[in-house]
Amino acid sequence: MSYKDKPQIKLYKYENSAFVLQAIIDDFQEVSFEHNIYEAGTFTITINYNIPNALLFQRGLFCQFGNNPYDFGEIITIQDAIGEDGKGSQIRTITGYDARYILKRRVIKNLNSNGQWAMTDKGEVVLRSLVDDQCGSNAEAKRQLPIANVIPASADAKGKVYSVSENFTNLYEVCKTIATQSEIGWRLSFDGVLTLEVFSGQDLSQTVRFDTNYESLANGEFTDSSDAFSNAIYIGGKGQNDDRDIYEGEDGTPEGLDRFESWDNQSSLTIEAEYEAEALSMLTQYGQTLTMNGNGLAKCPYV
Numbered sequence: 001m002s003y004k005d006k007p008q009i010k011l012y013k014y015e016n017s018a019f020v021l022q023a024i025i026d027d028f029q030e031v032s033f034e035h036n037i038y039e040a041g042t043f044t045i046t047i048n049y050n051i052p053n054a055l056l057f058q059r060g061l062f063c064q065f066g067n068n069p070y071d072f073g074e075i076i077t078i079q080d081a082i083g084e085d086g087k088g089s090q091i092r093t094i095t096g097y098d099a100r101y102i103l104k105r106r107v108i109k110n111l112n113s114n115g116q117w118a119m120t121d122k123g124e125v126v127l128r129s130l131v132d133d134q135c136g137s138n139a140e141a142k143r144q145l146p147i148a149n150v151i152p153a154s155a156d157a158k159g160k161v162y163s164v165s166e167n168f169t170n171l172y173e174v175c176k177t178i179a180t181q182s183e184i185g186w187r188l189s190f191d192g193v194l195t196l197e198v199f200s201g202q203d204l205s206q207t208v209r210f211d212t213n214y215e216s217l218a219n220g221e222f223t224d225s226s227d228a229f230s231n232a233i234y235i236g237g238k239g240q241n242d243d244r245d246i247y248e249g250e251d252g253t254p255e256g257l258d259r260f261e262s263w264d265n266q267s268s269l270t271i272e273a274e275y276e277a278e279a280l281s282m283l284t285q286y287g288q289t290l291t292m293n294g295n296g297l298a299k300c301p302y303v
Helices: 052-056 099-105 123-135 171-182 272-285
Strands: 009-015 018-025 030-034 042-048 062-065 072-083 086-098 117-122 161-166 184-190 194-200 217-225 232-236 246-250 261-265 289-296
Touching: 018 052, 042 052, 042 062, 072 099, 072 184, 086 099, 099 123, 099 171, 099 184, 117 123, 123 161, 123 171, 123 184, 123 194, 161 171, 171 184, 232 272, 246 272, 261 272
Parallel strands: 232 261
Antiparallel strands: 009 018, 009 062, 030 042, 042 086, 062 072, 072 086, 072 217, 117 161, 184 194, 217 289, 232 246
């Protein structure tokens, strides 16, 4: 949706187990938020880079647009662009997804005896149970995410009956499939805390920039994105089901919303030294990367 009346944007940071308000901003240029009942919707904000408030937008912060509990999401990518008119035309574009996208931080583990997370029930029960096992009260403390989630009795649940059998796949992607196939909508509402809601329906940290003080770039773009970031890797090595080697590699001790998990299928690995080398390689590959594209002036007048 595009907003008819310009909303205020509230910026939140998640710290000390709470969403803490950082700023309220209303001097942006444009904002839009696209909703989808089966998967995370996207939002886009554009703001003049030269306005002081532009630098308050940082990857990993959360935005609420107006007071709508469903217009709440996380900043994933920040792009700073310079037009042909030089630094006076700098625009910061902030993009992200609604709060459901935080589930992309988790892969499915906590498996049962056959090496799968498996359940057959109405879609709402399956989705809520999966979320609870992977990042709720049934998950390891370091894997828990701040989501209130109540699992109903099957008789009171919404959606068609659906069967899930997954292991080490991405939690968010599986939740999308459950919602689509069982014909339920799902969303996370925000009222100081995040609450998982399910309804019936069919689909009707630091800011980095390049220096333009000397106008050495005619135009360019700088992108800071966490979309492919991971700091916790599960590596599947030799063996099958319960006998399979699972190695966990971490960059530091990430937990909660600061923990981004990925799966690496490497059945040929057999010894710990190989797992350690693979974990280091993957953590380096998935580490945060910054990209810059620009066209230089033919001659810089200040050289």
